[in-house]
Amino acid sequence: MIRTLKNGLGRATLLLAFVLFSAAGHSQEIPTDAAVIKEGESLFNANCKSCHAVKRKLVGPALAGVEGRAPSIKWIIEWVKNPAKVIASGDAYAVKIYEEYQKAQMTAFTGFKDDQVLAILAYVKSEAEKPEQTVAAAQPGAAVPAAGAGIPEGYLNLILVGMIIILVLLVVILGFILTTLKKFLDQRSLTDEDKEVVHSPFTISGTLQSPAFLFIVCFIVAAVGFKTVIDGLYTIGVQQNYEPKQPIAFSHKVHAGQYEIECKYCHTGAAKGKSANIPSANVCMNCHTQIKSGTVTGEGEIAKIYAAVQNNKPIEWVRIHNLPDLAYFNHAQHVTVGNIQCQTCHGPIEQMDVVKQYSLLTMGWCIDCHRKTDVNTKGNAYYDKLVELHGKTSKTNLKVEDIGGLECAKCHY
C-alpha cells in the first residue's frame, strides 16, 4: 500500500514537473512558424486525415476553430493522447462530443509529443484561415483536362451551319451559271449534234446506271466497310469505359473525392508490387466500425461489409482493368519508381461513383506513354549512369524509350 502511495506520489511529482516544464518551455500557444505548419501537415495527413477534415465533418468533427471550441489547448493535447481517459474523467465537453458522435471513440495517439499536437493544430489553423477557393483548386484531378478540349462545342456547330449555307449557296450559283450558259449557247447557231449535247436530258436512272457512279458507290461502300471492320477488330478485347456493377455500390467519389482518402491507404500493393490490391474487408473496417451509414447509399451497402466479415466470405469484386496474361505490368515500377499519379492511367477516379476503365490499356497506349514520359531519375542512383550516358549524346530529357522501355521483354515473358 505504501509502495503504491509512494509510486503515486512519485508519478504525480513527475507529472507536475513535466507540466511545469512544458508550460515553461512552450507557452501552449499554437505556433505560426512555417516549418512547424509543414510538419503539422505531414502529421495530419498521416494520422488524422482518414477521420478528420479541416472544414468538413467526416467521421470526426471538422477541425477548423477547434482551438477556440475546446476548453483549452492542454485539453486538446490530453484528448488526442488518450480520449478515453478524458471521457472517463467526466469532463463535460468531452462527454458532450462523445455523445454527439454516437459514442464513437477517437483513436488514442499515445505516441504523440505535445509539440506534435501543437504542430497539427498549427496546420489546422493555417488551413482554416485560407480562403475557400484555394482548397477547391487544390483538389486532385482538376488539373486533368477534358478530352478533346480546344474548340468549344457551340462554335463547332456554328461553323458547321455556316459551311452548309455556303454549300447550298454554291449549288444555287452553279444552277444559275448552268441556265445562263444554256441560254447563251441557244443564242448561238449550233449544229444538231451540239444541240443534242446541250439539251441532253438529265435522267436520274441514267446517272444511277453510269459506270462512274457505280464505281464511286462501290468504292465508298467498300472503303467504309473496310474501315468499320478494321476499327471493329481493333476494339476486340479493348474494354475502355467498362463500368460493371459491383457487388457493393462503393463510391470512389465519396472516399477519394469527398473525404480525400489517400489511394494507397486502401490499395496497399500499388507502392510495393505488381498488384495494387483490392482492399480486404478488414481495411474497410478500419473506418466502417464507426461509420455505419453511407453518404449516398445509407446503411444497406455498408452492411454488406459486415456480412462479409461475419460470414468470413470475401467480397467478389468485378475486375475492371484486365490485362491479358501475356503482359506483365507492375504498379510499383510506375507508382513508386516512376512517381506517376494514379489518375494518369485510371482517370479522374475521385469523381467516379462507379469506376470505369478510363484508359485504352492497349499496347499502343502503353508504348505511347513510354515514348513521351521522362524517366523519374531525380535522386535515384539507379539511373545515374544512364542519365550521364544519355547526356553525352542527346540534349533531350531521358525518356522511358531511351532506356529500353519499348523492348518486348520489359513486359512480355
Add this chain to the structure above:
Amino acid sequence: MSEQKKIYWKGLEQLRNDESFVQHAHQEFSNDESDPGHSRRDFLRMMGFGISAATLAACETPVRKAIPYVNKPVDIDASIPNYYASTYINGGDYCSIVVKTREGRPIKIEGNTLSSVTKGGVNAQVEASVLSLYDDFRLRKPKLGDKAVSWEEVDKEVIGKLDAVAAAGGQIVLVSNTIISPSTFSAINKFTSKYGTARHIQYDAVSSYGVLKSNEESFGVAMIPSYDFSKAKVIVGIACDFLGSWHGAIEAATQYASTRKLDDGKTEMSRHYQFESNLSLTGANADYRTAIRASQEGAVAVQLYNLVAQKLGAATVSGGNDKFAQLENAANDLVAAKGASVVVSGSNDKNIQVVVNAINALLGNYGTTITTERPALVRKGNDEQMSSFVSDLESGKTKAVIFYNCNPVYDHPEGEKIAKSIAKASLTVSTASSEDETASLCGVKAPDHHFLESWNDAEPRKGSFSLSQPAITPIFITRQGQESLLKWSGVERPDYFSFVKGNWKAWFYNASGASDFQMFWDKCLYDGVYETAVTSSALKFVGNVSGAATALTSTAASGLEVVIYQSYGVGTGAQANNPLLHELPDPITKVVWDHVLTISVKDAAALGFTNDGESNTQLAELSVGSFKANVPVLIQPGQAAGTIGISVGYGRTKVGRVAENLGVNVYPLMKMVNGSLSRAVVSGVKLTNTNASYQIAQTQTHNTYMGRDSVIQESVLARFQKDPKAGRYEPAISKWDDKVAPGTLSLWKGHDYNDHHWAMAIDLNSCTGCGSCIVACNVENNVAMVGKDEVIRRREMHWLRIDRYYSSDATVDDLRGLEVASENPEVVFQPMMCQHCNNAPCETVCPVAATTHSTEGLNQMTYNRCIGTRYCANNCPYKVRRFNWFKYHDNQKFFEVNPAMNTDLGRMVLNPDVTVRSRGVMEKCSFCVQRIQSAKLTSKKEKRTMKDGDVVTACQASCASGAIVFGDINDAESKISKLLQVEKNPERPNGIDKKIGNPRAYTVLEEVGVKPNVFYLTKIRNKEEAKA
C-alpha cells in the same frame, strides 16, 4: 591444337555412323508423320469453324473477379513472394531449403545457403518435390478400408485396436524409413512407451546397414562418418556414386566441385579414381575410371589396401590378387597425398567397408577428410530387424503395424511377403500421403501432411539441426503424422508445433545463451538451421581387416551380374508420381519416361542386342531365380563387361497415373549378403533376347553439332599448368592480308548495353551433369512436360539441356581404337541453353520480329507475337529453341504427363510471373528475365545501383557445385567479370566487343561469329599427359 583430333560422339549410333543416325542427324525434329492429306473441303470446314469460333469468342468479354482476403494476413501481399526456410525430408534424404511462396502457395524450392550441411545445394529430387505437394493422387481424407471417415473415427478405431492388442500381449510395430527428426523420435518414443509391446523399426529402401555394421566393427559405434571432399587431393571411389545417388550427395557435390575449380589462379585440383560397374554420374566425372564387375569390389578394396600398406610399411592381408587398371597409380597417389585423400565405397557389404575404413585409417584420413565426431544420421535402417519383422508378420506374431511414411510392400525386397501376410495383423495403419502399394493394403489410412505443410525438425549430421515450417495451409484433410502418433499415445490435443518448439526450448535454448526464447526460436526459424557444439572425441580404428579380407576372397564369378542403382530422377521411387523427374533425362543414358537395362558393348554383341539412332532396341528377359521381367536394353559405353545395370524406383503399381506400371520393380533382386541387403546379384542371372522391338525415348542423339569440334574444349592438368590456354581451339578467319579472330569481323555495328550486360559462365570442370538445373528451370519457367511419345518425336520442351559427350583418345580412322575406347569412355557434360548471342542469327530471320535484342544483351522471345514459322529454330546454331507443337495446358492429351498445367491442383505450382505458352509459338531460355526485372525493380525502389548477386538465375541457384555464374559484365566488380577477366574496350566500354581475359573461357562455335553471352571454361582432367 593437336588435342582437337579427339572426336566426340553422343551415342554409339553416332560412333558407328548407323544408317538411321545419318538419316536423322541433320534434322532437329524427326519427321515420322506423313502428310495427313488435307483436302479443300477440310480447309473450308476448318476456315468456317475458325471464323465462327473467333467471332463467338470476340462477342463477349468474360467477367473476371478480383477477390481480396476478408482479413489480409499482415505479411502476405498479392504478387509479392514470401520466402520461408524449411527442410526437405524424404525418407532419410535431407536438404535445407528456402521455399518461395506466392499468395500462400509454394512455387519454388531453393537451397538454404546458411546450412553448413547442404550449403545451399539442392538436387533434382528436391527441386521437383514442390510439384509432389500438388499431386492429384494424394489422399484427400483419412480412410477406414475404402470409406472416407473423420479423424475422430480413425483415432477411435486405432486406439481401440492398439489397446486390445497391447492387452493381449500382441506385438505392435512401427515401421519407418530412417527418421532424422529428433522431435519425431521423441513422438515415436512416447508412442512405444505407451504400449509395452510396441517397437520401432527403421529400414531404408537403399540400405546402408552394411556401412553402419562395418563402423561398429571398426570403431565400436554404428554410425556413418561425414566426409569432407573439399580437403581431399586424391579421391578413390569404389562403386560409390557420391555425386549422384549417395546419401550425402548434395554435400559431396559442393565439396568435390571446390577441389575441381581452377579459378583465381589456382592450378591444382583433386585427382579422382573410380572403380565401378555401371557408368555412374560420379564415374563420368572421374579422371580415371576402371570398369569392374560387382563381384570384384572386394578384390579392389583388398588389393588397394595391400598396395597402400606395402608403401607405408604396414602388414598386408591375403587376397585381392587380381590386377586392376589404375589401381597401382591410385595407391601411389593416395600415399603421396596421405592425410588429404579419401577412399569411399558405396557397397553395403560390411567387409568391404571394413577394408575401406582400414585404408583410410592407414592413410590418416580420419580427422581430416573423414570425421567421426559429427557422423551423418541420414541412414539408420536396420536390414536384420526389418527381416525379422517380415517373418514375425508372416507368422502372425505381429498383431498391429503402423507404416509411418514408408512403403515396404514396394521398396523392400520382401515386399511381396509383407503384402501377403499383412492381413494377419488385426490393425494395419499407413500414414502415407497417397494410397501406395502398402497403404492400399492397410485397414487405416491416416495420411500425413506433405513436408511443405508440416512442422518438423531434423538432425542430418550430429550437432547440425534444422527446422521445417509449413509454407501452405494443409490442402486436404490430412494430419501431421507425429500428431497422429501423439494422439494414439494418449495426448488429448496433440499439437506438433508446440511439441517441436518445446523440445527446442528444452534441448537448445538454455545452452544457447540467448536471452529470450521467442527471439531464439524466431532466429532459428528464420535461418532454418541451428548448430550445437559436439563434445564427443575422435574414434580410433580397431577393425579386423584381415578377417574382412579373408571373407572377401571367395567371390570370383563368371556369369552375368546385375548391379542395382538408383536413378537420378525418381531415386527410390518415393517420388515416382512426379513427371518433372521422369522427363529429366538420365545424366548418362539420357533416357526419359522409361526403365532400361544397361549392358556393355561386348555383351550386347554376344547376346544380339542392337540400338539404333532412333533409340529402337529389343526387350530382354531378365531372370534371376523366380524373378522374371522384360526390360528394354540400352547399350551403355562404360558398362563393365559381364554386368547389367538396372535402377530401382520404377515398376510402381499404385502411384497415380504419371508412372503407374512404368518399368519393373527390381527391389526383390536385393538379397541379404553378410547380414545386409546387397545391391548386386552375382550369380544365377540370365538375360535372353526376346527380339521384341521396343522404342525408348532418349534425348541423347538429338540436336547434333554436325561434327563441329569446337564445342567441347578440354585438356589435362599438366598441360594447363604449362599453358593456361591448353585445349583451347581458337579459330581464325582469313582476310585478304591476314587471319583474324572470327569476332573481329562483323556485318553489324554491334550493340551498346548502357545499363547492364548480362552474361553467364559455365565451368565444365565443376559441372557434374546432375541435372538439378534442368528441373529448377522447368519449375521456374513453367516449362511443359510432354511425355514419352513427344520426346521420341524430339519435341521435349526443356529450355536447358545437358549435353553429354563421350570421347576417345583414338583418331578418327583408328576404328579399332575407337572400339576399345567406347568400352570405357571419357565423359563430359555441357549445359546448353540459349546463348543470348550478341549477333543472334534467330533475330534476323524472324519475319514478325517476335525475337529481338534487348539493350541489356538478352535475346528476347515474345510469345504473343510469334506466328510459329520456326525459322529461328532452324537458324539457331545451338538448337536451343523449343516449339510448342501442342497446347500443353488444358489439354486432355497431356493430362497425365503434365499435371502442373492440366489440373486445378497442379496449376497452383505455376510461376505467376511467367506466361504459360500456347500452341504454335517458340520458346527458349530467357536468362530468367522475370528475375532480372524483379531485381532491377527492387534496386530502383531502393534508389541504388544494382549489386552483384541481386539476380540469380534458377539454374545458377540450383547448382550445388557452383558451376554456373551469372551476372553483369558491365560491372567490373561482379563475380562473373572477375571470373572471365573482362576487359572493356576503352572506346566503347558498354559495347559488345569486350575482351575476355580468362584463358580457359571460350564460346561454343566461335567460328560462326554469333558472339554468345554464355561462356564456357575448358574441361581440365587431372590425368597424366598421353604419351603420344
